[in-house]
Amino acid sequence: MRALSAKAVPADVYLSFVTSLFGNRRTLFTGMLVHILTYLTVYHKTGDPVFIVLAIAFVVVFANRIFLFARFSRAEKSTWTLEDIRHWEIRYVVGGAATAAILGIGCGYSILQFEDTFVELACIAVTMASMVSIVGRNYGSRLAVNLQSLACCLPIIVGAFFSNDPYKVLLSILLIPFVLTTQAMATGVREFLYENVIASREMKKLVGSFDTALNNMTHGLIMLDPQNRIEVINRKACELLHLGDRARLKNCDLDVVLRYGVRHTFVDGSMPSLIQRQLAQLMDGTVSRAIMQFSEDLVLEFSASRRPEGGVVLIFEDVTARIRAERRILHMARFDSLTGLPQRGYFAELVLDQIAARKKSGVVGFMVLDIDEFKHVNDMKGHVTGDRLLAAVANRLLKLAAGSVIVGHLVGDQFALFFPNVGGGADLEQKMRDVHAAIAGSYEVDGTIFAITFCAGAVLIESSELRMEEWQIKADLAVFESKSHGKGNFTAFAQEMDARYIERQRLKTDLKAAVTAGALQVVYQPMFVPDGSKIVCCEALSRWTHPEKGAIPPNIFIQIAEEMGIVTDITRFMIRKACRDCASWPEEIGVSVNLSVLDLRNDDIVKTVLEALADCGLDPKRLHLEVTESSLIEELTAVCVILEELRTHGISIAIDDFGTGFSSLSYLDSLPVDYVKIDRSFVRNIGEDARRLKLLRGIVNLSRQLDLGIIVEGVETREQLALISKYGCADLIQGYVFSMAIASDAVPELAEQAQKRPISAHPVHVA
Known part of the structure; x- marks a missing residue:
């Protein structure tokens, strides 16, 4: 075992060892009492005053040690250094060594002076008892153990040597291994306790760290x-x-x-x-x-x-x-942030839950509401006002539902209502009609009053036969049917609508095949100077002849093409075909092609036009492109950039159906256009309605002040032509008064006829 010095031991451990020396005062008192009584007894037996002196010495030492112990207890130990602790250790050692020396001297004296067994036994017994207690009381100080062991045993050995008794000498020599064993035992206890104290300290530190971590x-x-x-x-x-x-x-x-x-x-x-x-x-x-x-x-x-x-x-x-x-994310996923109503997916969940909760099957109802001309609200007042109008509609629907009807927001301006019809009821359709009638009316938003009507489509179905993927298709078909009859209509789904829907889907498939195969036809309606003596341009018009159904009106198949997103393919076909046909006409005749809103969503149209012109070698000045007001208003900035680029190549731009939009006059000055094409609605009845004629003349005067060419379409009678010519309302005339739409190869012949003589105001039919 290694010896532990005061300098090698940490101050807190050293202090704990020294503190152990000053502990257990009861044993100290008991030991001193035994020592004094023993020596008084020996004095009584022998009458030798030396033992009285030794007893008195015990009392003095005991008193000093008790005083020292009391001072140690009262001392503030937190500020002690190693030297301070060492100082208190030495004080204790002096007291302990003094007690041991008195015991040793008493033993040595009794061996030398007396041959009395009792005297020797009494003195040696209390001394050996003290030797045994040295380990238990003084293990904390190596110096205390060593000095007390020597102080006890050395006088005994000296007394035995001077007694001339070889047996006593032999016994006294055997005290040496006893002393060494005592010292070794004390050292072992001290080192063992030292290691445990260190381990305990580390454990406390670890526990403290764990406790800190645990509580943080x-x-x-x-x-x-x-x-x-x-x-x-x-x-x-x-x-x-x-x-x-x-x-x-x-x-x-x-x-x-x-x-x-x-x-x-x-x-x-x-x-x-x-x-x-x-x-x-x-x-x-x-x-x-x-x-x-x-x-x-x-x-x-x-x-x-x-x-x-x-x-x-x-x-x-x-x-x-x-x-x-x-929960907020779930609410956002389930409910529309604008209206607060369930969105499509969650609306379907609520409906299915309602159906599952029914105890027996019964007729339930769905209704889809579509706001009539909602786009015009956004165009005129902006999307913020449009959003607030949707919120106002949602609030009114919730009040009408009164907790019995599930209301949802599908998309845009469409709302869905589910009528569980739990109480039965004789006329569920009438309930739905009542809601449809009540939801229409005036809505005040941002200081503006809107008169709002709704086209509604309803589906009545047995709850046991409900299929969520089917009901909206049927409701949409009913809404489509309502819209075809005008604003504010209510239509309940009928089976023939499904047949018409299937037919429309087939028509879409056939149209896509026709466009892909280039099976559309192109005819041209000429634009004449007002006296009919010259054809300046021809508008290219698409035609589709279905192999089974015959000719499909353009307003039908163009609408279908827009729904399918293939109208740009039709435009590409029309531009290429029109440029090729125009290249075969006399050089003074140009061609005009209509562009849709979808065509102007990106600048691919510029590439398409330039490639078509290059392929057939057509002068760009002979090509005119017509755009509707709605396409200009929707994406004004982007569309203007595209049109301006086309104009830089010499292509003329015309506004088609001018006057039917909502912002014609306000945008007219800033648009990159060369012509305005006045809609046929301004020509109708100009002979009978003086106000309509004044309106036509006003539009023409405004356009001429902006240096724009005037094309009037839909001129069908000589009276209309005469009034237009009289007041100089047109640069070009388009209409049946001169010619209906004709085939490409008929254009040169008609142009030649116009040059030979003015064409009468009667329609000209060319095969």
């Missing part, structure tokens, strides 16, 4: 024994569960603790039992994780790990913010 965790932790009593609980757990001081919770039953804690937390009497069931599932291993809602402001997520020796470790955290965020 962001998670709550509770460690339970096999009887569900709390062994460990950290500060965060007490904070989250409102449990107060954690020190008093040790060995308490968790169920009892929670019952105490929940009175400050729960707001509903049913919650504690729910929490207890969830905790029971965690602790018996049924589940390993659970989310528990203690109140609106406290949601905790628990996880459980079973301990090998039995019991469970519960770790939990406050997930209130996360749960609230998840």
